[in-house]
Amino acid sequence: MAEILEREGYRVKVRVEVPASEVEKTYQHVLSDYASQVKVAGFRPGKVPAKVIEAKIGREALLEDVKEHLRDQSFPEAAKELKLLPVAARVVEQNLTFGQPFTYTVEVENYPEAKLPDWEGFTLEGETPEVTDEIFHQAMEDLRTRYGEMVPVEREIGEKDQVFIETDDGGRFPVNMEKAQPHVREALLGKKAGEETLVPVKDGDTVVREIPTKVLEVKSLQLPELDDEFAKTVGEDNLAALHTKVRESLQAQFAQQARNAKANQLLDKIAEGLEVEIPPALQASEERSLLESLAEDLKEQKVDFNTYIADLEKQGKLEEFKQNLSQSATKRIRRSLAMEGLAEQLGTQLSEEEWNAYLGELARQYRTTPARLQNELEKGTLERLRLQQLYDKALLQALEKVEARAG
Numbered sequence: 001m002a003e004i005l006e007r008e009g010y011r012v013k014v015r016v017e018v019p020a021s022e023v024e025k026t027y028q029h030v031l032s033d034y035a036s037q038v039k040v041a042g043f044r045p046g047k048v049p050a051k052v053i054e055a056k057i058g059r060e061a062l063l064e065d066v067k068e069h070l071r072d073q074s075f076p077e078a079a080k081e082l083k084l085l086p087v088a089a090r091v092v093e094q095n096l097t098f099g100q101p102f103t104y105t106v107e108v109e110n111y112p113e114a115k116l117p118d119w120e121g122f123t124l125e126g127e128t129p130e131v132t133d134e135i136f137h138q139a140m141e142d143l144r145t146r147y148g149e150m151v152p153v154e155r156e157i158g159e160k161d162q163v164f165i166e167t168d169d170g171g172r173f174p175v176n177m178e179k180a181q182p183h184v185r186e187a188l189l190g191k192k193a194g195e196e197t198l199v200p201v202k203d204g205d206t207v208v209r210e211i212p213t214k215v216l217e218v219k220s221l222q223l224p225e226l227d228d229e230f231a232k233t234v235g236e237d238n239l240a241a242l243h244t245k246v247r248e249s250l251q252a253q254f255a256q257q258a259r260n261a262k263a264n265q266l267l268d269k270i271a272e273g274l275e276v277e278i279p280p281a282l283q284a285s286e287e288r289s290l291l292e293s294l295a296e297d298l299k300e301q302k303v304d305f306n307t308y309i310a311d312l313e314k315q316g317k318l319e320e321f322k323q324n325l326s327q328s329a330t331k332r333i334r335r336s337l338a339m340e341g342l343a344e345q346l347g348t349q350l351s352e353e354e355w356n357a358y359l360g361e362l363a364r365q366y367r368t369t370p371a372r373l374q375n376e377l378e379k380g381t382l383e384r385l386r387l388q389q390l391y392d393k394a395l396l397q398a399l400e401k402v403e404a405r406a407g
Contacts, residue, residue, distance in 0.1 A: 001016070001017045002014060002015065002016045002017070002074075002077075002078035002079075002081050002082055003015050003082075004082055005105070009112075009277045010109055010110045010111070010112045010113075010277055010278075010279045011107070011108070011109065011110075012084060012107075012108040012110050013092075013105065013106070013107055013108070014078060014079075014082065014084070014105065014106045014108055015103065015104075015105050015106075016071075016074055016075060016078045016103070016104055016105075016106065017101045017102070017103045018070050018073075018074050018101055018102040018103075019101055020098075020099055020100055020101050020102075022070065022073075022074075022102075023066065023070065023096065023098070023100075023101070023102045024098070026066050026069050026070055026073075027062070027063075027066050027098075029069070030062055030065045030066050030069060031053055031054075031062070034053050034057055034062075035053055063096055066096065066102075067094060067096055067102070067104075070096075070102050071091065071094075071104060075089065075106065079108075084108060084110050085110060085111035086108045086109065086110060086111070087109050087110070087111055087279050087281045087282045087285065088108070088109040088279065088280075088281030089106050089107070089108045089109070090106065090107045091104055091105070091106055092105050092106065092107050093105040109279035109280065109281045109282070110279070111279075111282070112276050112277060112278060112279060112282070112337065113276070114274045114275065114276035114334075114337040114338070114340075114341050115274065115275040115276070115341075116270060116273075116274065116338070116341045116342070116345060117269075117270060117273030117274065117275075119266065119269065119270045119273070119342075119398065119402070120398075120401050120402060120405055121405065122266060122269050122270075122402055123406070124262045124265050124266060124269075124399075124402060124403075124406075125265070126258055126261055126262055126265065127258065128251075128254050128255050128258040129254045129257075129258070131247055131250045131251055131254065135250065136243075136246065136247060136250065139246050139249075139250055140226065140243075140246060143234065143246070144223045144224055144226065144230075145221065145223065147223075147224055147230070147233060147234065148221045148222060148223045148224065149221070149222050149224075150162050150219040150220070150221055150222070151219060151220060151222045152193075152217055152218065152219055153218050153219065153220045154192075154193070154218075155192065155218070156189075156190045156191065156192055156218075157177065157188050157189055157190060157191050157192070157215070157218050158177070158189075158220065159177055159178065159185070159189065160177060160178055160220070160221065161177050161218055161219060161220050162174060162175070162176055162177070162218075162219040162220075162221075163175040163177060163188055163215060163217070163218055163219070164215075164216040164217040164218075164219075165188075165199075165213050165214065165215055165216060166213070166214045166216050167199075167211050167212070167213050168211065168212040168213070172216070175188065177189075181202075183199075183200050183202055183207075184199055184200075187199045187200065187213075188215070191215050192215065192218065193215050193216060193217050193218050194214075194215065195214070195215050196212060196213065196214045196215070197213055197215070198210040198211065198212060198213065199211045199213045226239065227239055230242075259396075259399070262399060262403075263395050263396060263399050266395070266398060266399055266402060267335055267338055267339065267395055268335070270338040270341075270342070270398075271331065271334040271335045271337070271338040272334070274334055274337060274338055274341075276334070276337055278330065278333055278334075282333060283326070283329055283330065283333065286329035286330075286332055286333050287325055287326065287329040289329075290325060290328055290329055290332075291325070309321075339391035339394060339395060340391070342391070342394040342395060342397075342398050343390055343391055343393075343394035346394050346397050346398065348390055348393055348394040348397060349390075350386065350389055350390045350393060354389070354393070355386060355389065356370065358385075358389050359373060359374065362385075
């Protein structure tokens with residue numbers, strides 16, 4: 001049995017009562033567990049009498065275990081019965097007497113209820129960018145580059161060339177001049193195939209040695225001509241059809257980007273206008289999540305997290321970092337609550353067809369099949385992805401309402 005004693009915002013005080021029969025059952029279970037683990041001279045494992053176990057472990061210690069077991073079993077059921085979603089809970093009172101029900105009182109930080117602002121009347125800014133001639137021509141050049149071919153050239157090395165070199169120890173390496181380190185580029189620029197040079201090796205800004213290096217081959221990107229033949233190569237009938245396709249693709253891309261920007265703008269406005277009190281435990285959890293993500297990013301950059309924090313403290317920036325962390329966590333929580341509220345208010349549903357279409361697209365990105373993708377991903381991950389798709393759909397539905405009302 002469970003009842004709410006007090007409720008104020010996210011703060012809820014709950015009293016839970018566990019029947020006396022369950023107390024006795026749990027006590028015997030705890031004794032049995034200890035009997036199978038504790039070694040007592042003269043007794044076989046699992047055959048130690050209860051009184052011997054009580055004397056060896058201590059009745060108070062056993063009762064503490066019983067209380068813990070009873071709380072672990074009963075509190076989730078009590079929260080479900082009372083329709084609570086605890087983000088934190090603290091036992092403030094408990095009473096265990098044999099032959100009597102076990103009662104305890106818990107102070108709960110419940111998942112917050114948020115009230116949405118009148119978002120349908122919001123004004124959103126932003127227009128779809130125009131596909132200018134400059135943007136169109138750049139897109140065509142990018143397309144040519146994608147279908148370009150690296151061919152050997154008999155000239156000096158240029159800034160965008162692909163170079164093959166051989167070091168004095170016999171090692172052979174390709175060098176992409178656009179991505180090479182500045183001191184490597186400087187050593188190779190202007191050289192021709194067959195020529196030798198010294199390529200410096202640096203430790204920070206200091207040159208530690210120079211490696212004798214021979215240029216074996218210089219390759220340059222040769223772009224195809226923009227003509228009907230090229231258009232056929234990329235799947236269009238002629239150059240005019242390719243021009244039309246590229247312009248339409250750019251227009252669709254810009255329209256989608258503008259729509260996404262408006263959706264984010266709407267979400268930010270709703271999140272800012274929420275009436276909600278965020279529980280400290282939820283705030284702390286979100287901050288931990290952000291710190292864990294930062295630690296993973298730093299690890300990829302081979303930077304130790306503790307060293308990073310220590311450096312911030314030395315620079316006098318640690319407090320600013322903490323403030324930014326807190327603000328980012330709060331913003332993420334408010335945005336999440338805003339999306340939850342929209343989905344509930346609009347009654348948004350995600351159909352199996354929509355979910356399967358999303359899984360199909362995700363599988364294509366990872367070059368696998370939807371079935372294999374679902375087998376590889378954990379259940380919790382799939383549930384989060386599905387929920388995010390639901391929220392995204394709700395946000396777009398809200399955007400349509402705002403735009404329709406704006407006329």
